[in-house]
Amino acid sequence: AGVPPIDFRAALNDEQFAAVTAEPGPLLVLAGAGSGKTRTLTYRVAYLLSQGVRPGEILLLTFTNKAAKEMLHRVQDLTGIEPGRFWGGTFHSIGNRALRMFGDAIGLPKNFTILDADESETLLKQAVESVDKTFFKEKTNPRPGPLFSVLSLARNTQLSIADTVTRNFPQYAEIADQLPAFAAAYAKKKAEDKVTDYDDLLELWLKLLTDTPDVAQYFAHRFRHVLVDEYQDTNTIQAQIVDRLAAHHRVMAVGDDAQCIYSWRGADFENIMTFPDRHPGTVIHRIETNYRSTPEILTFANGVLNAQPKGRHFDKELRAHRKHGQKPAVIQAMDDKEQAAFVLKRIQSLIENEGVSANEIAVLYRSHFLALEMQLALTRAGMPYTITSGVKFFERQHVRDLIAVLNFVYNPANTSAWNRIAILLPKVGEKGASKIYAAALDHAKLMQQNFVDALATDDVASKVPKDAKPDWPNFCASLRQVYDAMNDQKPSDAVEVAIDGWYGDYMKGEYADYTDRVEELKGLIGFASQFTQMSEFLAQIMLLNGETSEKQIDHDQESIKLTTIHQAKGLEYDVVFLIGAAEGQFPGYRTIESGDFEEERRLFYVAVTRAKNELYLSYPRVASRPGPGGMMLQPTRFLQELPNDLYDELRIKRTFGW
Numbered sequence: 001a002g003v004p005p006i007d008f009r010a011a012l013n014d015e016q017f018a019a020v021t022a023e024p025g026p027l028l029v030l031a032g033a034g035s036g037k038t039r040t041l042t043y044r045v046a047y048l049l050s051q052g053v054r055p056g057e058i059l060l061l062t063f064t065n066k067a068a069k070e071m072l073h074r075v076q077d078l079t080g081i082e083p084g085r086f087w088g089g090t091f092h093s094i095g096n097r098a099l100r101m102f103g104d105a106i107g108l109p110k111n112f113t114i115l116d117a118d119e120s121e122t123l124l125k126q127a128v129e130s131v132d133k134t135f136f137k138e139k140t141n142p143r144p145g146p147l148f149s150v151l152s153l154a155r156n157t158q159l160s161i162a163d164t165v166t167r168n169f170p171q172y173a174e175i176a177d178q179l180p181a182f183a184a185a186y187a188k189k190k191a192e193d194k195v196t197d198y199d200d201l202l203e204l205w206l207k208l209l210t211d212t213p214d215v216a217q218y219f220a221h222r223f224r225h226v227l228v229d230e231y232q233d234t235n236t237i238q239a240q241i242v243d244r245l246a247a248h249h250r251v252m253a254v255g256d257d258a259q260c261i262y263s264w265r266g267a268d269f270e271n272i273m274t275f276p277d278r279h280p281g282t283v284i285h286r287i288e289t290n291y292r293s294t295p296e297i298l299t300f301a302n303g304v305l306n307a308q309p310k311g312r313h314f315d316k317e318l319r320a321h322r323k324h325g326q327k328p329a330v331i332q333a334m335d336d337k338e339q340a341a342f343v344l345k346r347i348q349s350l351i352e353n354e355g356v357s358a359n360e361i362a363v364l365y366r367s368h369f370l371a372l373e374m375q376l377a378l379t380r381a382g383m384p385y386t387i388t389s390g391v392k393f394f395e396r397q398h399v400r401d402l403i404a405v406l407n408f409v410y411n412p413a414n415t416s417a418w419n420r421i422a423i424l425l426p427k428v429g430e431k432g433a434s435k436i437y438a439a440a441l442d443h444a445k446l447m448q449q450n451f452v453d454a455l456a457t458d459d460v461a462s463k464v465p466k467d468a469k470p471d472w473p474n475f476c477a478s479l480r481q482v483y484d485a486m487n488d489q490k491p492s493d494a495v496e497v498a499i500d501g502w503y504g505d506y507m508k509g510e511y512a513d514y515t516d517r518v519e520e521l522k523g524l525i526g527f528a529s530q531f532t533q534m535s536e537f538l539a540q541i542m543l544l545n546g547e548t549s550e551k552q553i554d555h556d557q558e559s560i561k562l563t564t565i566h567q568a569k570g571l572e573y574d575v576v577f578l579i580g581a582a583e584g585q586f587p588g589y590r591t592i593e594s595g596d597f598e599e600e601r602r603l604f605y606v607a608v609t610r611a612k613n614e615l616y617l618s619y620p621r622v623a624s625r626p627g628p629g630g631m632m633l634q635p636t637r638f639l640q641e642l643p644n645d646l647y648d649e650l651r652i653k654r655t656f657g658w
C-alpha cells in the first residue's frame with residue numbers, strides 16, 4: 001500500500017530484465033564484476049513479490065549478513081515490505097535459525113551455544129589429549145590451530161580427512177591416520193557440552209535436510225524460491241545445502257567465476273560450472289554491460305582477465321556503460337611511509353577540493369600488515385577511518401571474556417566458556433578450572449541444584465586455589481547476578497550486570513586502559529538491546545565474530561574505508577587505492593614459491609573492479625622487511641603482464657611537488 005508499481009523495464013537493461021522476470025526454474029546469472037548481478041537478485045525478489053509470492057516464501061543467501069540487509073532494505077524501498085519478514089543472510093546465520101527450529105530432530109538441544117574459533121581450538125585440544133595425551137608435546141605435530149584447519153577444510157569440502165591431508169596438507173601425511181579419531185573425540189566433546197562450532201552450522205544443517213525428510217519437506221514447501229548471491233564462492237557443503245533446499249529447482253544463483261577468491265576456505269568454482277548439471281533445465285543469463293566503472297578502469301580489468309591462462313572459466317568481456325574518465329594510475333613510492341603519505345595527500349585533496357565523500361574512498365590491501373603505516377598516517381592526520389578487518393571488536397580480549405561470562409551462565413555445560421573465565425582468577429589454570437568445574441558438577445547433580453549456585457557452596461570453594469580465594473565469593477555472586485538478570489530481564493540488562501560485577505573489577509586490575517575498555521563493553525549493551533532473547537543475542541555475536549565487525553566509531557561520521565580485498569567483495573567505491581601492489585606483497589612470497597597465481601590474479605581482478613571513478617595502484621620500492629628477493633621490490637606481476645598503455649605512471653615528485 002502506498003508504494004507505486006515498479007517499472008522493471010526502466011530500472012533494468014534487457015539482459016537483467018530477462019533474468020528478473022524469468023519463469024521460476026533453475027536460473028544461473030553469470031556475469032562480470034559490476035554488471036548488476038546483485039541488483040538483478042534484488043529486483044528478482046521485488047518481482048516475485050509483485051507476482052504474489054509472499055516474503056516468507058523467499059530465502060536469500062548472501063556472503064555477509066550486511067549484504068542481505070542492504071538488499072532487503074532496497075526491496076523495502078521498492079515494495080514497502082519490511083526486511084524482517086524475509087529469511088536472508090549468510091549460510092551460517094540461516095543454518096543457525098534452521099537448527100534452532102528443528103535441531104532436536106537430529107539430537108541437537110535447543111539451547112546449544114556456538115563456539116568461536118579460539119574456543120573451538122581449545123576444545124579440540126582437550127579432545128585430542130583425551131585420546132592421546134602426548135600428541136601436542138611432540139614438537140613436529142601441528143598445534144591445535146593448524147589441526148583445526150585440516151579438520152575444518154575436510155568438513156567444508158566434504159572430503160575425507162585422508163584426502164584433505166594429501167591435497168592440502170602434505171606436511172601432515174605421517175599423522176593422517178590418527179586424525180579421524182581426534183575428529184570423533186572432538187565431535188563427542190561438542191555434543192556433551194551442547195555446543196557447536198561454525199562448521200557445524202553448515203554440517204548439521206545439511207544433516208538435518210538429508211536425514212529428516214519431514215524437515216526437508218517443510219523447508220522446500222516454505223521456501224518456494226531460493227536466491228543465492230556470490231555463488232562462485234560457495235563450498236561443497238554450501239552447494240549441497242542449496243541443492244537440497246532447492247530440490248524443487250526454483251533457484252536463482254548469481255556469480256562470476258572470475259571472482260572466486262575463497263578456495264582456501266573450501267570454495268570451489270566447479271560448483272558454478274556444474275550448476276546446470278545438478279539443476280537440469282537451467283537457463284543461463286549473461287549480463288555484459290558494466291554500470292560501475294569508467295571505460296578506462298574496465299579496460300584495465302579486462303586486461304587482467306585476458307592475462308588468465310586458458311582454462312576452465314566462462315569467457316566474458318565487459319562493456320562499459322559509463323562516460324570516459326582517467327586511466328588507472330600506478331605510483332612507485334620509496335617506502336611504506338611515502339606510499340602512505342601519497343595516499344593520504346590524495347585523499348585529502350579528494351575530500352577538500354573535489355567534494356568526494358570519505359565514505360566513497362577505499363584503501364585496499366592483500367594482507368592486514370600492509371596497512372599499518374596507512375593507519376598511522378590517517379590517525380596522525382586526524383582523518384576518520386573505518387577498518388573492516390584487523391582489529392575486530394568482537395575479537396578483543398576483554399570483549400570475548402565478557403561474552404564468555406554470558407555464554408557460560410546461559411549454558412553452564414559450555415566448558416569452553418567456563419575455562420575462559422575461570423583462568424582469569426589468580427593461579428587458576430586449565431587444570432584448576434576443570435577441577436573446580438568437576439566439583440561443582442558433582443554438587444549440582446547431587447543436590448539437584450543449578451550450576452551457578454553449586455559454585456558458591458563450601459564443597460566447591462575448597463577446591464579453589466588459595467590465591468584465588470579472596471576473589472571467589474565475588475566471582476560467584478556476580479555470576480549469580482548475571483543469572484538472575486538473564487532469567488527475568490532483557491539481554492542488555494544481563495550485559496550491564498556482567499560489566500558492573502566481578503568482571504569489571506577484574507579488568508580494573510588487569511588493563512591500564514580500563515576506562516576505554518569499559519566504554520567499549522558498554523557499546524555491547526546497545527548492541528544487546530536489539531534482542532529480546534538471550535539465545536538470539538549470543539548466537540548473533542558468535543556469528544558476527546566469524547565475519548566482519550567494524551571498529552566501533554561514531555557511525556554517523558563519514559569515514560575512509562580500510563579493508564582487505566577479501567572483505568571488499570561485492571562492494572564499490574568512487575575512488576580505490578590498492579596499496580602494496582608489489583611482488584612479495586601481492587602476490588606474497590608464499591604464492592611466488594608455490595607458483596600458483598590464479599586465485600591471486602582473481603583477487604587482483606576483484607580489487608580493481610571495486611572502483612567506479614578513480615583507481616590508484618601503489619607499491620613501495622623498498623620493503624620494510626627484507627624478503628627472499630632482498631630489500632628492493634618490483635611492481636606486482638599482475639601489473640607487469642598488462643599492456644602498459646592501460647595505465648599512467650604517476651611520479652610522486654612531479655605530481656605532488658615533493
Ligand code: ATP
Nearest residue numbers: 011012013032033034035036037038039291292570
Ligand atoms: P560484483 O560482481 O562486484 O558483485 P554486481 O554484478 O553484483 O558486482 P551490482 O553491485 O549489482 O553489480 O551493480 C554495480 C553497480 O551498477 C551498482 O551501483 C548498480 O546500482 C549499478 N547498476 C547495475 N545495473 C544497472 C542498471 N540497469 N541501471 C543503472 N545502474 C545499474
Ligand code: MG
Nearest residue numbers: 037038039570
Ligand atoms: Mg554483487
